[in-house]
Amino acid sequence: MTDGVVGAVIAALAGMGVGGGGLLVIWMSLVRGYEIPAARAVNLAFFVLSAAAALPYHLKTRRIAWRYVLSLTAAAVPGVFLGGHLAEILSPDTARRVFGWFLILSGGMMLLGKMKRRGRMPRG
Amino acid sequence: MNFYRITNTNPAPRALLAFCVVTAAGFCAGIVNGLLGTGGGILLLLILRRVCKSGGEGGARDAFASSIVCILPLSGLSLGMLLSRGEVPAGTVFSWEQLPLGVGAVCGGALGAYLLPRLKVPVLELLFAGLLIFSGIRMVMG
Numbered sequence: 001m002t003d004g005v006v007g008a009v010i011a012a013l014a015g016m017g018v019g020g021g022g023l024l025v026i027w028m029s030l031v032r033g034y035e036i037p038a039a040r041a042v043n044l045a046f047f048v049l050s051a052a053a054a055l056p057y058h059l060k061t062r063r064i065a066w067r068y069v070l071s072l073t074a075a076a077v078p079g080v081f082l083g084g085h086l087a088e089i090l091s092p093d094t095a096r097r098v099f100g101w102f103l104i105l106s107g108g109m110m111l112l113g114k115m116k117r118r119g120r121m122p123r124g
Numbered sequence: 125m126n127f128y129r130i131t132n133t134n135p136a137p138r139a140l141l142a143f144c145v146v147t148a149a150g151f152c153a154g155i156v157n158g159l160l161g162t163g164g165g166i167l168l169l170l171i172l173r174r175v176c177k178s179g180g181e182g183g184a185r186d187a188f189a190s191s192i193v194c195i196l197p198l199s200g201l202s203l204g205m206l207l208s209r210g211e212v213p214a215g216t217v218f219s220w221e222q223l224p225l226g227v228g229a230v231c232g233g234a235l236g237a238y239l240l241p242r243l244k245v246p247v248l249e250l251l252f253a254g255l256l257i258f259s260g261i262r263m264v265m266g
Contacts, residue, residue, distance in 0.1 A: 001224060003222075003224040003225045003228065004224035004225065004227050004228040005228065006225075006228065007224065007225040007226075007227070007228025007229050007232060008228035008229075008231050008232035008235070009228075009232060010228075010232065011228055011229045011230075011231070011232025011233045011235075011236060012232040012233070012235045012236040012239065013236060013251065013255070014192075014195075014229075014232070014233060014236060015192070015232060015233040015234065015235060015236020015237045015238075015239075015240070016188060016236040016237070016239055016240045016243070016248065016251075017169065017187070017188030017189055017190075017191045017192050017236075017240065018188065018236075018248060018251045018252045018255060019165055019166055019169065019191075019195075019252070019255055019259075020255070022162055022258075022259050022262055023258075025162070026262070034216075037161075037206065037211045037212050038212045038216045038217075040161045040162065040206065040212075041203060041206050041207065041211075041212040041216065041217050042216070042217055042222060042225070043162070044161065044162075044199045044200075044202050044203035044206065045199075045203055045217045045218070045222075046225060046226075046229045047165075047195060047199040047229075048196060048199045048200050048203065049226055049229035049230055049233065050229040050230070050232060050233030050236070051192045051193075051195050051196040051199070051233065052196060052233070053229065053230040053231075053232075053233030053234045053237075054192050054233040054234060054236055054237035055192060055193065055196065055237075056237075057234065057237035057238060058189040058192060058193075058237055058240070061189075061241060063185060063186050063189035063190070063240070063241075064186070064189055064190050064193055065172065065175070065176055065186045065187070065190045068146055068172060068175050068176070068190065069190045069193045069194055071143060071146050071147050071150060072146055072147075072149065072150035072153070072168055072171070072172070072194050073150065073193070073194045073197055073198070074147075074150070075146075075147040075148070075149075075150030075151040075154065076150040076151065076153050076154035076157070076164065076168070076194065076197075076198055077154060077197065077198075077201065078151065078154065079150065079151040079152065079153065079154020079155040079156075079157070079158060079164075080154040080155075080157050080158040080164070080198060080201045080202055080205065081154075081158060081201075081205075082154070082155050082158060083154060083155040083156060083157060083158020083159035083160075084158040084159070084202075084205040084209075085158075086155070086158070086159050087158065087159050087160075087161075088209070090159070092159050092160055093266065095156075095159055095160060096160055096263045096266070097263065097264050097266075099156060099160060099163055099260075099263055100259070100260045100261070100262070100263025100264035100265075101260065101264060102260070103163070103166065103256045103257070103259050103260030103263065104256070104257055104260035104261060104264065105260075106170060106256055106260075107252075107253045107254070107255075107256030107257035107260060108253075108257065110249065110252070110253040110256065111250075111253045111257075114246065114249065114250065114253070
């Protein structure tokens with residue numbers, strides 16, 4: 001039951017397109033005691049399901065920018081295979097840390113930009 | 125790089141450059157997802173936010189919705205690769221034990237899609253920025 005509620009909240013974020021931030025991996029590993037690879041696999045399957053559930057509504061409201069989506073996805077597919085092979089050769093730990101810093105920087109810049117815009121808004 | 129300053133000069137190079145940037149970004153997002161098993165969707169959303177920017181608030185919502193279409197095959201492929209490498213037995217993912225989570229995923233996914241046009245864009249962006257920082261900290265900490 002708790003799994004269902006936690007899943008629904010994280011899936012709502014995924015359905016909005018915001019993503020889950022790996023919240024489910026944390027839930028599965030810390031609360032349910034799964035090993036990280038297993039938690040990650042469950043997380044991926046979970047995202048497939050929640051994205052598939054969200055898709056019909058987004059198609060209905062015509063929110064999909066197909067001209068970008070098709071080229072992005074077509075380019076991403078061979079990238080996944082290459083990344084998968086790289087994971088067998090390289091230790092992904094360093095890449096994970098570098099990417100982590102990139103995310104912190106991107107999120108921080110987004111928040112900072114938002115605060116700056118708010119500061120520029122006229123008060124009234 | 126200011127994508128729009130470069131691409132707003134001449135229509136033909138603009139379309140070509142947009143195509144190249146989007147394709148390269150998609151390829152990088154795929155590598156990240158294949159290598160780390162996560163994070164590709166975030167990269168895709170970051171680039172979609174840039175290219176859909178000209179659409180204003182509607183464009184921002186389009187970026188969020190479009191990222192879902194990209195994440196769907198990416199997550200499926202990454203899952204397939206994880207299972208085929210034998211790192212995780214398929215029975216761990218596809219078991220009755222995960223049924224509540226699956227039901228939550230379907231209900232929550234549909235609810236999220238319903239909420240997207242109803243929430244204000246700054247709220248969505250704040251959520252996204254928060255999750256970016258959270259994911260980043262999680263990755264840095266290992």
